[in-house]
Amino acid sequence: MLLAGPTAVGKTALALELARRLGTEIVNADSMQVYRHMDIGTAKPSAEEQRLVPHHLLDVVDPDEPFDAARYVAMARPVIDRFHRRGRIPLVVGGTGLYMKALTRGLCPGAPAAPEVRRTLMEEMARRGSAALHEELCRVDPVLGRRLHPNDRQRILRALEVYRATGRPLSHWQEQHRFQVSLYPGIKIALFRDREDLYERINRRTWIMMEQGFLDEVRNLLAMGYAPSLKPMQSLGYRHLCDHLSGRRDLDEAVALIQRDTRRYAKRQMTWFKGDPEFHWFHADDPDPVFRWVERRLGETDAG
Incomplete structure (x- = not known):
């Protein structure tokens, strides 16, 4: 089962409740939450949330380790297969559409390396x-x-x-x-909000991250020797705060750019997920239809 949606839409809260109702665990499908030491800026589930429901594929690599969709699939499939062998439904949650597509539809082999x-x-x-x-x-x-x-x-x-x-x-x-192979039969859920509501949540969450110590997190990563040029350090928020710490922009400007670029990223995420007709869309503020729809779909699967 997949639960997707743009950043800040409210996936974490619904995922915790859905996992509790299903008696299952959560498999991360966020390309940034796989990295150790990058917690605040990636909106990683808190320690308390991870105690409520076990999570998989969080904190599996260091920021200077190569990581891509192929490696994600290689790590995720054994986890999902263990759930299936035990007759349980894993709940894959995240906003990285490529990871979800690669997991369920296979990877494009592309051209050989040059x-x-x-x-x-x-x-x-x-x-x-x-x-x-x-x-x-x-x-x-x-x-x-x-x-x-x-x-x-x-x-x-x-x-x-x-x-x-x-x-x-x-x-x-x-x-x-064309991702025509179907590796796993799946129930695909996507969450949405009105654009202005989502953008306001993004702006507010950025300030909450700053209050939680996002700048210190970036400062500590640099002190640990992780270069600003590393792929994860070039991601949303981290590259902006690296620019601030290097003296290239002041803090207010960096925060404003984080908010702007996160809004743009959310728009691209929505476009990606809307391109997959298998996703069923639900408003993030009304979870009951999600629970009813999942219950009905699982009932149809059992009956089949």
Whole structure:
């Protein structure tokens, strides 16, 4: 069972209650909550919430370890298979649509790696910056370019690596795959809120994170030796506060940019999940229809 939705929509609270009612546990599907030492800025479930319902795939790698959808699937499938062998339904919760799609539909094999091309691209990125390479990607692969943020260095590098090595955009390879394999039968739930309500929640949660010590969390990560250029340190919030700590922007500006970019990210998440017709949508403020719908679907499954 999948529970998805944009950041700050209210997935955690509903997931805890749904897991309690089903007598099951939660499998994380958030690409940032897999990292150790990154708790506040990723809105990771609190220690108390993790005591209420066991969670899996939280804090499984350090910020300087490579992690992607393939590694996520490799770690998640054994966990899910253990649930299935015991006759229990795992509850996969998160906002990273690619991880959920890869888990349920398989990974696009894409083109083989081209190490020489990758090295050239990394040199270009160091010299020209990720924004310039993102502009190039938008020209050669506009479909993927629209989906990727200019700071998403790793995915930009991979997309340009594929294009330069094969002459075909990565979106072409993905279209050939089309995620047509169904690895797990699933119940897919997505939560939504009115846009203004969601944006207000994002703005408010950003300030709550700051009050909880988000800046100190980033400061501690830098003190531990994790470079600002690392993929997770370039994610929402972390890159903005790294800029503040380096003196490139003041704190109020950094917070405002976190809020703005998080709102934009939430919009992209909504677009992603709406592209999957298997998701059934529910308003986050009214959980009872979710519980009734899940109960009905499980009853239909048992009857079948």
